[in-house]
Amino acid sequence: MSALRWPEGFPPSPSSLAFAPQTAGPTPGALEGVWRGDELGRADAPTVATGFAALDAALPGQGWPTHALTEILLPQAALCExxxxxxxxxALAAAGGQILLVAPPKRPHAAGLAQWGIGADHLVWIDxxxxxxRLWTTEQLVKSNPPGAILAWLPQARPEQVRRLQVHAQSCSAPVFLFRPVTMQREASAAPLRLSVALGRDWHLQVRILKRRGPPHEGVLLLRSIAEPMAAVLPPRLSRPEQAIVVPSPSPSQEATDARVLGRSATASLHRHPAGH
Structure with a gap:
């Protein structure tokens, strides 16, 4: 893993990786080229499979978007990104792309990421x-249209700054992820895709899709987040498949309480499972 310090060492602007578009099939009886607001949107650009079948099925284009921002809200940084x-x-690293990190709150756990198939030689950490x-660095990377992906931790970005990044991202073939606090959930965002994610039980993630092109997503996705080498040695009870469940929407006061509880439980979890596993 190489580490760069702002503002030196920005990567060049090589040609972007080419991905085959993954688009959802047409709705029976729908007019060609016409999108209905009550239907899951079709991707206007290639997407990158998330690696979770349940999540892909809930996203326009069935994967992480390119040429657009993905905003992921967390109860605590360095928790489940x-x-x-x-x-x-x-998959992007296997195709020769670099994973560009802007101001990650903790040093990536190289051994843990290797379990997922991401080698240290594919990581570039920009301090x-x-x-x-952080904002300037992220903008320059997005404008450079690098192969791979861009991950930026921007907890203090304002709505107009996110909007500017989204404008630049429309010309970027790499998926761009912005990680921000879950307290920003009620703040407007230009990111076409917004999710919140928290740790669940038994190595699962609880994912809510807050914004997507199409109808609102009601419920929570439970995603099994265990790297294959580790899954082989874990007890069978941890092999529960991915699923989508519908739960009542929490009140603002309950959300605040949940965020505090998740923050405390996340700290304990990080002591048990280092980041990157």
């Missing part, structure tokens, strides 16, 4: 200290 994104990022440096 890698567990959610690593399966999809592994941007201040909010302004």
């Amino acid at each position: 890698w567990r959610l994104t690593a399966p999809g990022l592994a 941007a200290a201040t909010p302004a440096e």
Whole structure:
């Protein structure tokens, strides 16, 4: 894993990776080229499979979008970013792409990421200290249209700054992920795809799709987030498949309480399972 310090060492602008478009099949009886608001949207650009069948089925184009931002909201930074994104990022790394990290809150756990198929030689860590440096660095990377993916931790980005990144992302063939606090859920965002993710029981992730092109997604996705080498040695009870469940929408006060509880439980979980596993 190479580490760069802002503003030196930005990668060049090589040609972008080519991915075969993954588009949802047409709805029977629908007019060709016409999208209905009550239907799951079709991707206007190629997508990258997330590695989770249940999540792919709920996303326009059945994967992480390219030429657009994906905003992921977390109860605590360095908690479950890698567990959610690593399966999809592994395919990009296998195709020769670099995983560009802007100001990750903790050093990536190389041994854990290797379990997902992401080698340290595919990681580039850019150390941007201040909010302004992080935003500028992310913007320059997006404009460079690199092969691979861009992951940026921007907890203090304002709505107009996210909107500017989205404008630049429309010309970027790499998926761009922004990680922000779950407290930003009620703040407007130009990102076409927004999710919140938290740790569940038995190595599962609880994912809510807050915004997508199409009808609202009601419920929670439970995603089994275990790397294959580890799955072989875990007890059978941890092999529960992915599923989608419908739960009542929490009240604002309950959301705040849940965020505090998740923060405390996440700290304990990180002591048991280092980041990247």
